[in-house]
Amino acid sequence: MRTPMIAGNWKLHKTKNEAFELIRTLSPATLEIDDVEIVVAPVFTVLDAVAQVLNESNIKLAAQNCYPEPFGAFTGEVSAELLKDVGCDYVIIGHSERRKIFNETDLFINKKIHSVLDADLKAILCVGETLDERENGQMFAVLKNQLTNGLANLEHRLMDKIVIAYEPVWAIGTGRTASPQQAQEIHFFLRSLINDLFGPDVSEKTRLLYGGSVKPDNIDDLMAQPDLDGALVGGASLKSEDFLRIIKFKKSNSSFS
Numbered sequence: 656m657r658t659p660m661i662a663g664n665w666k667l668h669k670t671k672n673e674a675f676e677l678i679r680t681l682s683p684a685t686l687e688i689d690d691v692e693i694v695v696a697p698v699f700t701v702l703d704a705v706a707q708v709l710n711e712s713n714i715k716l717a718a719q720n721c722y723p724e725p726f727g728a729f730t731g732e733v734s735a736e737l738l739k740d741v742g743c744d745y746v747i748i749g750h751s752e753r754r755k756i757f758n759e760t761d762l763f764i765n766k767k768i769h770s771v772l773d774a775d776l777k778a779i780l781c782v783g784e785t786l787d788e789r790e791n792g793q794m795f796a797v798l799k800n801q802l803t804n805g806l807a808n809l810e811h812r813l814m815d816k817i818v819i820a821y822e823p824v825w826a827i828g829t830g831r832t833a834s835p836q837q838a839q840e841i842h843f844f845l846r847s848l849i850n851d852l853f854g855p856d857v858s859e860k861t862r863l864l865y866g867g868s869v870k871p872d873n874i875d876d877l878m879a880q881p882d883l884d885g886a887l888v889g890g891a892s893l894k895s896e897d898f899l900r901i902i903k904f905k906k907s908n909s910s911f912s
């Protein structure tokens with residue numbers, strides 16, 4: 656069975672003190688949870704400090720981005736090698752904000768994925784369509800391109816280091832969540848694609864997260880869908896109470912029961 660993952664993407668939020676405060680609440684409250692993988696993705700500047708306090712906890716550390724070269728004359732960039740050095744387990748790659756604001760292409764994203772794996776870290780690869788693409792009937796083609804190109808030239812055995820996050824752009828930070836049925840439709844599509852690319856064993860094992868306005872009041876219905884294996888949470892991961900409720904989603908109707 657796939658272990659569900661709940662990952663908090665803090666985006667450009669939280670000073671060092673605010674980060675400590677959040678982790679100080681989350682850590683003890685999640686110590687007993689062994690059936691959900693919990694991840695937080697703070698900004699680069701607090702990763703090292705947060706890594707120290709996460710040591711004794713059940714929470715794993717992710718970065719929100721990386722540059723695909725390990726070292727060199729790349730002013731202002733941070734590599735997967737250096738993220739490994741400060742104790743990260745995961746790197747989020749290809750978030751729609753990076754695709755849109757920083758013009759990241761599938762080719763660049765694919766290079767980053769390889770650099771993450773070369774550094775012996777794991778990647779959370781984000782894919783998602785815009786509202787225009789959904790309404791113009793391009794959604795499946797867009798998602799297929801993002802997934803196929805993002806995972807290009809990847810050895811099958813490395814797919815256990817990849818988590819996919821489906822984040823429809825129109826649902827991110829908008830309060831407009833995809834319905835559980837809409838999310839399931841896409842997750843089923845993505846799992847079938849992974850089956851075509853890497854075979855049934857890999858597709859059965861790969862975790863597919865949903866992201867886009869995940870909140871305490873919609874997580875249970877989302878997680879009840881058979882192909883949803885967790886969530887990438889933005890806004891609601893900044894408040895301990897909300898994030899904890901999401902981590903403790905009700906499993907009664909879900910495939911994990």
Ligand code: PGA
Binds near residue numbers: 891
């Ligand atoms: P949101 O962000 O939960 O605030 O919509 C999700 C994300 O961008 O990862």
